[in-house]
Structure formats: structure tokens, C-alpha cells
Amino acid sequence: MSVPPTPLSSFRCIGKYCTDDSAAVPRSLQLNDVLSLGQHRTWKRICVSWSMAKRGDRVLDLCCGSGDLAFLLSQKVGLDGEVMGVDFSGQQLQTAASRQDQRWKACYKNIKWIEGDALDLPFTDRYFDAVTVGYGLRNVVDRPKAMREILRVLKPGSRASVLDFNKSSSFFTASLQSWAIDNVVVPLASSYGLTEEYKYLKSSISQYLTGEELEKLAKEAGFSSAKHYELGGGLMGNLVATR
Ligand SMILES: C/C(=C\Cc1cc(O)c2ccccc2c1O)CCC[C@H](C)CCC[C@H](C)CCCC(C)C
Numbered sequence: 001m002s003v004p005p006t007p008l009s010s011f012r013c014i015g016k017y018c019t020d021d022s023a024a025v026p027r028s029l030q031l032n033d034v035l036s037l038g039q040h041r042t043w044k045r046i047c048v049s050w051s052m053a054k055r056g057d058r059v060l061d062l063c064c065g066s067g068d069l070a071f072l073l074s075q076k077v078g079l080d081g082e083v084m085g086v087d088f089s090g091q092q093l094q095t096a097a098s099r100q101d102q103r104w105k106a107c108y109k110n111i112k113w114i115e116g117d118a119l120d121l122p123f124t125d126r127y128f129d130a131v132t133v134g135y136g137l138r139n140v141v142d143r144p145k146a147m148r149e150i151l152r153v154l155k156p157g158s159r160a161s162v163l164d165f166n167k168s169s170s171f172f173t174a175s176l177q178s179w180a181i182d183n184v185v186v187p188l189a190s191s192y193g194l195t196e197e198y199k200y201l202k203s204s205i206s207q208y209l210t211g212e213e214l215e216k217l218a219k220e221a222g223f224s225s226a227k228h229y230e231l232g233g234g235l236m237g238n239l240v241a242t243r
């Protein structure tokens, strides 16, 4: 079953989002800039680059949230290509649509925002040339099912690129990450009014999968190859899986 994507109507951002002359900037994005010293933008660029998305491709950004990766994919595939940003939160998609309007670039016309569940993707088999997931898989309740869905909608030979916090096997890195979340991330998030959003990070990372486990997950879902790479000194990780 294929769903004809309907773009969400735009809205003026208020509440958790602030505006400047050209853009609606979610507070979480501003906070991520501060916390990561801007590095999260680099990690997202790497994730998109490793998806091997290219001009003219039809690509999926799953768990797109406010659309950071979708905007990067849009520039990669150009006006001949197509980007679908999928999330199950209508509120996140409205923010993404608002950013699309306010940070207007010609190529952004190629992005559609679609409300949908990673566990039951509204696309036919072998529909996409590439899939990205940024900070989404960790939060999905049934990861094996999500990986099988990603595999199903990818064309043979195409790639999924999955960026998230790294559940490090190194005691030093895991301790630094845990310390930083308690002493830097959560206190700073509180000052942005985002305590709840970030408080769960530590437990969600500990319930996530190590790089090795992610590779196993992808292979068990049916991917022909899967490799996990550490980024940001081991604090982040990116899984690249080829159908
Ligand atoms: C872009 C980043 C995270 C995405 C992200 C993940 C989530 O789970 C969220 C949940 C709710 C709302 C928003 C998000 C969200 O945007 C990563 C950038 C920020 C990181 C928190 C950076 C933290 C890195 C280290 C743990 C801290 C290192 C500091 C140390 C002193 C070197």
C-alpha cells in the first residue's frame, strides 16, 4: 500500500519554539548546539552522507522529528529527487513543516511530511533508494520489527544509515557519557525548559544496543551487511546496513 503524501499546512511557531528572521528554531536544536558544541550537525551530515543518497533518489528520513536530516537529504537528492520525512508525532511534523516554509530553499519543495509509525511503514516494498534514522531507533519499542520494515521499503543494494547515542563497551567512555548527562546535559536542558525530554537519556542509552548488537540486529532482519562506526569520541554511533 502506498500513501500519497500530503504536505502539512504551515503554522507560526510559538511556545517551545522561537523564531528569528529566517527560521523557526526548536529549542531542543539550540540546546543540542550548545551541548555538542555544534557537533550534532556534523554527525547528522555524516549519517546522511553514509546513506549514499544521491541526486534524483527517493529517500526516507524515519523518525524525522523537526526535520534536520530530511533537510540535509533534500539538498543531496535535489529537485529531481524526493524526501519523505516520517514521524508518528503530528506536533513534530508541524514544526518540520514550519521550518521548511521559513528556511525556504528551492530544493525543500521535494520534502513531504508524513505521519506514520516506524513499525508499520505506509510504503510499498523496495520503494526507497536510502533510509536515514537520527536518534529514533533507540526510542522505538520493537527494534527488530522497525529494522524489518526499513529493510522491506529499501531497494536491494540500498542503505540504511542509523545515527544515535553509542552504548559504549568502553568503561571510560560509558562513564564519561553518564557523568556528562547527569552533570551537563540535564542541568542545561532544565534551563531550556526541556528537563523531561532529556532526563530519560541515560536510561534509554543503557537500554539501547551496543554497536555489535546493532550489527546483529540488522543482519537478523535480513540486511546483507551491517557495520557500526563510533563518532564523537565514542559518544555517538552510526550503523550502516545494506540490503
Ligand atoms: C543531536 C543530539 C541528540 C538528538 C536528540 C536525542 C534525543 O533523545 C532527544 C530527546 C528529546 C528531545 C530532543 C532529542 C534530541 O534532539 C545530540 C546532541 C546533544 C547531546 C546531548 C550531546 C551530549 C554529548 C555528551 C553526552 C556530553 C559531552 C559533554 C562532555 C563534557 C564532553
Ligand SMILES: C[S@@+](CC[C@H](N)C(=O)[O-])C[C@H]1O[C@@H](n2cnc3c(N)ncnc32)[C@H](O)[C@@H]1O
Pocket: 062, 063, 064, 065, 066, 067, 068, 069, 086, 087, 088, 089, 092, 116, 117, 118, 119, 133, 134, 135, 136, 139, 140, 141
Ligand atoms: C529524538 S527525536 C529525533 C528527531 C530527528 N531525527 C533528529 O535527529 O533531530 C526522535 C523522534 O522519533 C519519533 N518516533 C519515535 N518512535 C517512533 C515510531 N515508532 N514511529 C515514528 N516516529 C517515532 C519521535 O516522535 C521523535 O520525533
